[in-house]
Amino acid sequence: MKHIIKLFVIITILFLAACKKETTSTDPVNEMPTTAAIGIDSGSFSNGPYGSVSGKAKIYKTGAKYELALENFSSSNGPDLKVYLSKEKQPVNFVNLGSLKSTAGNQLYAIPAGVNVNDYKYALIHCQQYNHLFGFADLRP
């Protein structure tokens, strides 16, 4: 019985040591599009069911390249926040632009070549791991 208790204690210690939160950086980012960039569609963020998001999402075109800018952006934190361009508010057909760089500031995300930005009407802040929508912006001309 002593051995089993020791085993249980060691396993508990292992679990406690491994227990941690996986969160997005809170250090503000300040990335700006180049002066040659032309603004296309944009929209203001609204809160989703699982988070609070504010600021503006705007698509910029520089030559043949497209970028999504998050401007004056702020979001509540989460374990696995991603930036999506999506055809729907709850993402089914989407482009994953990458991990949210910070919960605050001005941020730029490259849109992969070949993506027709006109097909995607929403910018989303989405927790991928738990499929939770934190916020969305309806992108309009």
Added chain:
Amino acid sequence: MKKVLFLFTSLLLCLAAFSQGCSDAGFCSLGILKNNTAGTGKKYSISVGANYGAGEQNTSTFNPYLEYAVKANDHLSAQIKITSVYATGFLGSTFNIGDIFGFANYTIKPKSSNRLSFLSGIKIPLSYSNDKNKEGKPLPLDYQSSIGTYDFIAGVNYITREKWELNTGIQIPVIQKNKNTFFPDEYSDPLINNFSATNNFKRKSDALLRVGHYLYLKKSSVTLKPNILAIYHLGEDSYENRLGQRESITGSDGLTMNAGIMATKRFKNNNQLEIVAAAPFIVRDTRPDGLTRSVVLNIQYSFRF
């Protein structure tokens, strides 16, 4: 005999210096598939062990684990094993709990010098394979403590005249719960391009075949087992690209061949010390699952009571 051992050890060290591989998803180091030693008459054992592995791009992994075994009778035993991983490299450091294995071993004629044993079990992941570095960026699977799959494991061990050992086994991912979100283009360091994208990674099955030869050093009650281990990855793994489409990872299937040596010391109180060194000499072209090791060292101590 000393010359043979010296040559084998030298070969192992040379292989370790030049190759990458290993590819053990868990079953190579499980119960009778790792080491099928003769019975002791003790009913219970608790084993404490650790692996050290040198991985891709100098990622080092330290993998402590605990194992608890109960012997129902001479034929049947059951074991439970829990793992954890500390990984460190140029992308950062992580520690997390890994997997829990539950499995049973059955030996047909336990007192015979020709023994046939079977193993059957499961692996349950205890993490989502999505640990981040201190900047909050997703890390590749090399840094994760689990691949995030619920696996079925089965194996056969045959020992003939206490001299030769043959192991075969299969590890099949049944439920895939990997939540990794790693894309290399989120980092600026060019070394990152050595890691494959593993966003929502899905893994294929593995099969193993191992041949080992027992050498008994009776004066010191040490048993040595040099062995050759082949692991065949039965298909290409896949990930979800930035458009949400699943893509196969070219070159992630195929053969890994390892050479290894195991030393087992049985003490008078029936406790046991095991030391293993292994290194690969044939590897898969692409190894996105993070099981890449240029060398693996393992030490395990078993308390029996």
